Amino acid sequence: IGTPAGGPLAGRFELLDEVGSGGMGTVYRARDLATSAYVAVKLLIAQRLLPSEIDRFQREARLLAELRHPGIVGYVAHGLTAEGRPYLAMEWLQGEDLAHRVARGPLTLEETLTLFRHVVGALEFAHRAGIVHRDLKPSNLFLRGGQVEQVAVLDFGLARRAKNSLHVTRTGVVMGTPQYMAPEQARGERDLDGTADFFSLACVIHECLTGEPPFVGEHIAAVLGKILFAPPAPLISPYGSVPAALSDLLLSMLAKAARERPQNGVQILARL
Numbered sequence: 501i502g503t504p505a506g507g508p509l510a511g512r513f514e515l516l517d518e519v520g521s522g523g524m525g526t527v528y529r530a531r532d533l534a535t536s537a538y539v540a541v542k543l544l545i546a547q548r549l550l551p552s553e554i555d556r557f558q559r560e561a562r563l564l565a566e567l568r569h570p571g572i573v574g575y576v577a578h579g580l581t582a583e584g585r586p587y588l589a590m591e592w593l594q595g596e597d598l599a600h601r602v603a604r605g606p607l608t609l610e611e612t613l614t615l616f617r618h619v620v621g622a623l624e625f626a627h628r629a630g631i632v633h634r635d636l637k638p639s640n641l642f643l644r645g646g647q648v649e650q651v652a653v654l655d656f657g658l659a660r661r662a663k664n665s666l667h668v669t670r671t672g673v674v675m676g677t678p679q680y681m682a683p684e685q686a687r688g689e690r691d692l693d694g695t696a697d698f699f700s701l702a703c704v705i706h707e708c709l710t711g712e713p714p715f716v717g718e719h720i721a722a723v724l725g726k727i728l729f730a731p732p733a734p735l736i737s738p739y740g741s742v743p744a745a746l747s748d749l750l751l752s753m754l755a756k757a758a759r760e761r762p763q764n765g766v767q768i769l770a771r772l
Contacts, residue, residue: 508533510579513541513589524553529592532576538592539576544585554586560656561588563631571622573642573652595646597654598704599638607648607708608739613746615641615648616705617772622653623701624765627662627694634658634692636700637680638707662693678723679713680704683756686724695758698768702753709737714754728756745771 508514513530516538520527525544532539544557561578568575574591581587598615601607607615619641626633633640635658644650658676676685682699685692706714714732717723732754735747749771755761762768 509541509543509581509587510577512577513539513587515541524549524557530589532589539589540592542588542590543581544587556657557586557588560659561586563656563659563661564588564590566629567626567631567656569622569625571618571651571653572626573654591652593642593644593652595643595650597639598641598643598651598708601643601646602638602707602711606711606738609709609737609742611648612705612708613772615651615708616701617769618649618651619653619701619704620765620768620772622651623694623697624769626653626659627697627765630661631656631659632662632692632694633697633700634660634685635676635680636697636704637677638704641704660692678720678727679715681724681727682758683728684758686727693758694765695761695763698753698761698765699755699758702750705750706732706735706754709735709742711738 509530512533514533515528515530517529518526519529519540525542528541528543530539530541531537544554558578561575564573564575565578573593576589576591578586578588623633623636633653633656635655636653640654642652642654644652678686680700680703682692682696685696703713703715706712710733712733714735715723715726715730716733717726732751735742735750749768753761753768762771
């Protein structure tokens with residue numbers, strides 16, 4: 501399909517077809533002329549964006565470049581096109597995201613535990629690098645080839661360094677997805693640590709087992725109210741009883757206070 505300049509993007513990526521678009525830009529399947537491999541290229545529509553949105557995109561690219569891990573979507577390159585439009589090239593993924601998989605029905609206990617272990621490993625790697633994802637949800641977990649053991653964490657657009665980072669958003673501005681948001685994130689707090697990701701992951705695992713996240717409501721305010729004040733919904737799987745140890749682990753990850761949750765992935769993996 502060419503590029504805005506009529507040749508390979510950044511002299512390297514041949515755009516083949518559009519696979520998705522949104523308010524900020526477009527995602528293409530492309531061929532990396534340096535390796536002949538297929539890649540996904542996210543290209544911003546820079547002239548329509550606020551400087552803060554461009555900064556967020558470029559921060560995502562820089563953070564992703566640091567996170568070389570099999571459980572995280574692979575970084576390829578980022579930069580500016582000849583027209584000054586920011587782009588990010590990543591691993592081309594084939595399969596489906598977890599949201600589509602769970603929409604067909606809950607996962608088995610074995611599938612859930614396999615997914616759980618792999619995502620915790622990826623998060624522990626990111627957290628050790630000082631990076632908190634802040635938007636973990638089923639649509640940001642991609643199953644390569646449809647296999648739970650090949651899960652990849654996607655979309656670090658809201659990610660931040662846990663400490664000593666510049667903040668793009670203001671205190672009190674809620675960023676993330678309500679059904680999977682930790683209480684401190686729902687309150688608009690800026691200084692989140694890895695335990696916020698663990699809260700979100702527990703919501704995802706609950707949904708894998710039951711078909712729904714643990715906090716649901718008819719509107720966003722109702723969901724946020726439950727996250728802040730209500731206990732999670734009962735953990736009932738259509739495939740049978742959930743082991744008490746797993747239920748206890750998820751409840752600890754869903755603690756309202758961050759200090760009461762497991763503090764790192766090593767603790768969670770030991771309990772798993």
